[in-house]
Amino acid sequence: MVESSFAKRVSVEQVEEGHELAPKFDEHGLIAAVTTDSKTGDVLMLGYMNAEALAKTIETGEAHYWSRSRKVLWHKGATSGLVQKVVDLRIDDDQDAVWLKVEVAGSGASCHVGYMSCFYRSIPTGQAPKPELQLQYQESSKTFDPTEVYGDAPNPTKL
């Protein structure tokens, strides 16, 4: 069991103020993972890891996630070549989220749609939202053609 790789959660003090890695996986066995570009500080993606993905990321220094849409362990970049090398891996106060600072191979992109960051659109603020609200694109062009890279693999986005 890969879960035995981690410490047991025994107290709030241990979890918040200690030196033990005692991650909390949710009811689906997952922990949230925020990934930022180590050079720009931009958030590239928000993914999820199960215990095996977290252990693989720690062991290899390359980002592994759990694909919720494909339901498989996902070595990021295995298909696209856009591997994420972990420069720093952090755990948060209550140990239910991790933050990966990464260097991305190749073009540096991390989004399956073709953009550098999955967060390529801004939401205008300052008034109450309504369905007519218009998102603003923050990346002017894609860095790669998804159909060339992924072929006819199913799109992971679910409605």
Next chain:
Amino acid sequence: MVESSFAKRVSVEQVEEGHELAPKFDEHGLIAAVTTDSKTGDVLMLGYMNAEALAKTIETGEAHYWSRSRKVLWHKGATSGLVQKVVDLRIDDDQDAVWLKVEVAGSGASCHVGYMSCFYRSIPTGQAPKPELQLQYQESSKTFDPTEVYGDAPNPTKL
């Protein structure tokens, strides 16, 4: 219904490549929210928003979350004074996560334990994890005393 503030999700193309805000809330009615410091690029926290928290954040330009431990709408900084002013609010490709770039009032801290970032500890990489692994502190001291700021309010960390 605050949900009617947003567009309905009708197609993958609309969600990924369109200009409509059509967020996907999970089975608990929540969307993940990554918050970074607009100056340092550091990830400060990972929180969650329900539809009301997202709408309030958009309308006011100040970060609102849903507190999963207290089960209330949470205007960040209402107790501590450490309000998060949103400089840029982003939505990701499949619209199930948001990224807030913020300026934090006061000392600039965002973590209830007293640190600037909730992610104040690193996980060493390069070998398989085991329970003896030692987290490395990346912040040498707290910016505030949680007992002074929060008094005897219940700690939000759950085992």
